[in-house]
Amino acid sequence: MRSFASEIQSGLDQALENDPSVLVFGLGVPDPKGVFGTTLDLQEKYGEKRVFDMPTAENAMTGIAIGAALGGFKPVLTHQRLDFALLSMDQLVNNAAKWHFMFGGQRNVPITVRMILGRGWGQGPTHSQNLQSWFAHIPGLKVVMPALASDAKGLLLSSIFDPNPVIFLEHRWLHNAQTEEPDTGKLIPLGEASLLRNGDAVTIVSVSYMTIEALHAVDVLQNQGISCDLIDLRTVSPIDWGKIEASVKKTGKIMVLDTGFQTNGIAGEIIAQITERCWADLTAPPVRLTAPDYSESTSPALTKDYHIRAEHIAERVGSMLGKDVSVEPILKLRGPHDVPGNWFTGPF
Amino acid sequence: MVYSITSELARDLSRGMRRIRSVEEHIAARYSEQEMRCPTHLSSGQEAVSAAIGTILRSTDLAVSGHRAHAHYLAKGGDLKAMVAEIYGRVTGCARGKGGSMHLIDEKAGFMGSTAIVGGTVPVGVGLAYSLLLKGSDDIACVFLGDAVVETGVFFESLSFAALKNLPVLFVCENNFYSVYSPLSVRQSAVKKIHEKVAGFGVYTDEGDGNDVVSVHQKMLKAVNHIRSGKGPAFLEFETFRWREHCGPNYDDDLGYRPDQFIEEWNNREPIANFEQQAITSDLFTEADIDAMQSSIDTEVATAFEFARASDFPSPEEASMHVFATAVEEGIFLK
Numbered sequence: 001m002r003s004f005a006s007e008i009q010s011g012l013d014q015a016l017e018n019d020p021s022v023l024v025f026g027l028g029v030p031d032p033k034g035v036f037g038t039t040l041d042l043q044e045k046y047g048e049k050r051v052f053d054m055p056t057a058e059n060a061m062t063g064i065a066i067g068a069a070l071g072g073f074k075p076v077l078t079h080q081r082l083d084f085a086l087l088s089m090d091q092l093v094n095n096a097a098k099w100h101f102m103f104g105g106q107r108n109v110p111i112t113v114r115m116i117l118g119r120g121w122g123q124g125p126t127h128s129q130n131l132q133s134w135f136a137h138i139p140g141l142k143v144v145m146p147a148l149a150s151d152a153k154g155l156l157l158s159s160i161f162d163p164n165p166v167i168f169l170e171h172r173w174l175h176n177a178q179t180e181e182p183d184t185g186k187l188i189p190l191g192e193a194s195l196l197r198n199g200d201a202v203t204i205v206s207v208s209y210m211t212i213e214a215l216h217a218v219d220v221l222q223n224q225g226i227s228c229d230l231i232d233l234r235t236v237s238p239i240d241w242g243k244i245e246a247s248v249k250k251t252g253k254i255m256v257l258d259t260g261f262q263t264n265g266i267a268g269e270i271i272a273q274i275t276e277r278c279w280a281d282l283t284a285p286p287v288r289l290t291a292p293d294y295s296e297s298t299s300p301a302l303t304k305d306y307h308i309r310a311e312h313i314a315e316r317v318g319s320m321l322g323k324d325v326s327v328e329p330i331l332k333l334r335g336p337h338d339v340p341g342n343w344f345t346g347p348f
Numbered sequence: 349m350v351y352s353i354t355s356e357l358a359r360d361l362s363r364g365m366r367r368i369r370s371v372e373e374h375i376a377a378r379y380s381e382q383e384m385r386c387p388t389h390l391s392s393g394q395e396a397v398s399a400a401i402g403t404i405l406r407s408t409d410l411a412v413s414g415h416r417a418h419a420h421y422l423a424k425g426g427d428l429k430a431m432v433a434e435i436y437g438r439v440t441g442c443a444r445g446k447g448g449s450m451h452l453i454d455e456k457a458g459f460m461g462s463t464a465i466v467g468g469t470v471p472v473g474v475g476l477a478y479s480l481l482l483k484g485s486d487d488i489a490c491v492f493l494g495d496a497v498v499e500t501g502v503f504f505e506s507l508s509f510a511a512l513k514n515l516p517v518l519f520v521c522e523n524n525f526y527s528v529y530s531p532l533s534v535r536q537s538a539v540k541k542i543h544e545k546v547a548g549f550g551v552y553t554d555e556g557d558g559n560d561v562v563s564v565h566q567k568m569l570k571a572v573n574h575i576r577s578g579k580g581p582a583f584l585e586f587e588t589f590r591w592r593e594h595c596g597p598n599y600d601d602d603l604g605y606r607p608d609q610f611i612e613e614w615n616n617r618e619p620i621a622n623f624e625q626q627a628i629t630s631d632l633f634t635e636a637d638i639d640a641m642q643s644s645i646d647t648e649v650a651t652a653f654e655f656a657r658a659s660d661f662p663s664p665e666e667a668s669m670h671v672f673a674t675a676v677e678e679g680i681f682l683k
Contacts (some may be wrong), residue, residue, distance in 0.1 A: 040389030055512065060471040060505030067475020070460055071410075073482065090502070094465050095472060101670045103453045103461060120538035139671045163673040187433075192662075267604055 002183065004149040005175040008038040008114075011156035012076065014185065016046045022160060023063070023068060024051045026078030026114070027328035035078055036116070036175045058084055062091035065111045066099065075108045076160055080348075082115035082169065089134075096165040097140030112156075113280060117171045117208070117259065119307065120338035121346050124298035130259040130291065131264050132207070135167040136237040142166045143237040147178035147211035151234060154188035162190060171209040171259065172348075173333040193240035195247075198228025202317050203247040203254045203269055207233045209340075210257040214262055216310035220329050221317055227315060236266050244270065247279055252283035253320055257308060260288040285319050300338045309337075318329045351562055351630040354451035357403060358632035361561050363641050364399030365620045368419045370645050371428065374653065375418075375435065379597035384435045385659070387449035387464075396523050396619040398423035398492075398560035403565065404572050405490060410458045410476045412469035413492040415450045415595075417462035420492045425457035432652045438659035445662045446670065464577035467493070467500035470519075474506045477517035477581075488516040488575045496527035498542050499535055507581070511549045514580035518571060519546075521585045522558060528594040529605045542584035551581045557618040558586030562626075589614035 002010070015022045020098065024042055030053050043051040054061050058079065065075035078253045079085040085092075092113070099109045118127040136143045142168055142214035144159050148150045159166040196211070206214040211232045216229045229247040233239060248254050254274055256267035257328075267288035275286060289308040296306055311327035318325035337344060351358065363502050370598030372390040372580055377390065391398065402423030405411065413420040427442065435449045442585075443451050450464040460476060467572055473491035480487050495636045497503050498521065510517050523542060525532050536542070543553040554576050571582035593600035601611055627633055 055505065055508055057505030059502045059510060060474070060509060063468070063471020063479060063502065063506065064475035064509060067412075067472040067477070068479045068482075069475070070472065071476045071478055071479020071483075090465060090468065091471065094468055095463065098675050099461070102443060103445045103465070104441075104446045104666075105670035105673070106443070106453060106455070107461075142672070163675055225459050 001178050001180065002149065003175065003179070003340065004152045004177040005037040007149055007152040007179065008112050008156055008170065009034070009040055009042070010183070012039065012042055013045070015076070015157060015160045018043060019074065021073045022050070023073050023075040023080070025054050027054060027056060028080060028081045029078055030052055034079060036172070038175070039078065047163055048097035055153070058087040059091050060158050062088035062113065063095060066095050066109050069111050071108045072108060073149055074160055076112045076114065078114040080116055081118055081127050082131060083129050085113065092135070092141065092165070093138050095220060097138045100164070101140055106114065106320065108155065109165050110163050110273055111127065112159045112166045112168055114168045114170060115259050117169055118348065119171070119173055119209070119296070120340070120346070122300070122305065122338070123296065123348070125295035128296040132169055132236050132260055133269070135263060136266060139335045141237060143169065144190060144235045144236060145169045145208040147174065147206070147208050149174070149177040150181040151194065153183070154186055155190070155234060158190050161187070163257045166190070169208065171214065173209050173210070175214070176341065176343045188234065191238040191240055193231045193234055193243045195229060195243065196232050197222070197228060197230035199229055200251055201228050201253070202227045202246065202320055203251045204243055204257065204313070205231045205233060205254065206257040207236055207266065210259055210308065212310065213310040214257055214313055217313035217317070220310070220326060220327065221314055223329070226317065226321065226323065226325065228321040232332065239270065241277070242272060248274055248278045249281045252281050254282070255287040255289065255313070255316065255320065257313065258288065258290040260291060261293050262288065263293050264274065265290055287316055288321060289316060304337050349626055350450040351626060352633060353562060353565070353632070355570070355632045357565070358627045359637065359641070360403045361399050361565065361635055362620070362624055362627065362633070362638065363645070364402050364423055364658040365395040365561065365623070366642055367645050368422055369620060370649050371422065372418060374649050375501055376592065376597035380683065385437060385593050386435060388435060388449040388597070389416035389595050390592050390597070391416055391590070393618070394522055394524060394558070394588045395419055397520060397558050397586050397588060398565050400561050400565040401490065401520060401648060403460070404568050406487065407458050408487045409490060409494065410460050410473070410480070410487065411490040412460050412473040412476070413452070413462035414466060414469060414494065415462070415464050416494065416617050417450065417452050417492070421452040421454065421459050421462065423511055426452060426454035426459045426630060427457070429652045429655045430454065433656040433659050436656040436659070437661060438656055439662040439666070440655070440659040443505060444666065458568070467497045467502045470497060470503050471506040474510050474515060477510065477515040478513065480516055481513065486576050488519060488572065490518045492520050492522070494527070495521065495523040495525065496535065497521070497574040498545065507546065507551070507583070510581040511551050516575050517581045518575055519581065521583065523587050524590045526590070526594070526606065529603070539678055541585065543583060544581040552579070553583045555585040557617070558588030559617045559622070560564055561619055561623050589617070602674070617677065
């Protein structure tokens, strides 16, 4: 059985194998844990020059990735939390995102920056931020947020071989997600969302881990006669507007799920654009379910109602339709709220 | 003092400094015409460091710089016409008018880019050095920086990595003592000089009078040989003096931010005249040689300005172009 984490590892392996210009580095990349298993065995296989640990110097290492890219390489830089990568905003925003533009289209910067998004188990205010909207706000950066294990490798390979800087956001709660889909080794184009469930009641647009919660909700709703379109965005920059628009024209209702803070976030942007594009098609006010506008605390007592879960999604779909829905089947499956499953026992 | 350098080198140094000075002074003279509509940081007075390194670096060596980059770009062999056109915002500019004075690039000459954030290209230069190491090349990467860069975190992060990996990178620090109007004394502890701080990382360091072009040349040659022989990074600090305001074409010493004595002392250390006097005494060239050199430079500069002013502006559609690349572009230099 392949997992999200093993698919990431396999994607890196395939990229390193097929293209000698691919480099992989980041704090802990060659260590015994291999960044949650995603970088295991790569240094042994490809050597210390192409796969290496690095100084705790996020900003410079991002600039070094940019320089190596200008020198003909395709670096993949890994951060064990997005929060750590905030130190590199200068290099990401002022150099990586701008290089192609500010030199008149002469040179591109093919770097991939993996950032892992924390949640639960006391990750607290500075190990759990989902700041995809920051990156998606910057012209010149692509932002990828895989949800399914079966998409992880194809999206990663597309990111590595994309000519532009790509921020690749991996939710920590997805690393153990499993897939039995055949490994086609195919690249998944960036900017192409995936329709995971088909229905005509409500269009649900989701990203990253929220898609897992949405799948539970949509399947429970289906059993109660309510069928929804579930669109997993996969990339939040660029966004597959065509797929969302087509769905909303069918359903007339949109709910957007995001792992980030609400105000000025991705969900708000999607709702704004869809309101502009599909005003005449909308039959209900759009809905967004996101993290609240305050940071995640550490104590499990303070995080119980912090995140949107499947039951919230199902209930809200019911209220959009004016129908009573039962969320009992979801609640019956729930374990502790601060871990993704019994496979996770900490520490991070 | 008699110089023990070749006549050829003496001419190159003189020509290099004069060329930079002529371009910068020409910009200053025409800036008030309001046609060069971008922040412009001139290198007048600071020519020696660039002219010296320009005689040492190969076209396949790589270089990056910051906001005051004209001298570095020109010394590295960057296309003068494309630079002037860039400052004029024309489509024939080295960045098609997207970047202006602070964003120069000429990959054919190995000038890989200058940007406007202090310290921003330091890690880029170190990353280029890493790419050279991976390719097994004996080319080097040269990072031009000013004294304020040594106050940024990214500089020390980059230096630390360069030292760790023994990278072929030359850091050339022009210390002109002022960051805009802020003197070094309010920005850095005087306990250690800049090169002494850097020496703590275990890399090769040297320092000198940045207005003495012959001594700069000797120190650079030693440092570059050190790097090319695989012994790792080198950092050179050269003290120098910017004539004009931080940004713009004017003199601003009426503001009183630099002590009179300091200004007088540095004016006496004017790099071009002092060097040429000694070179003539040392029989390396004659007054007539200098006149001929200057006359050819004047023609080149005038031609570049004519080219720029006759060039088209980019079409309005270009404003929204170049956000994303559609394919991996091989660098011109890498082909």
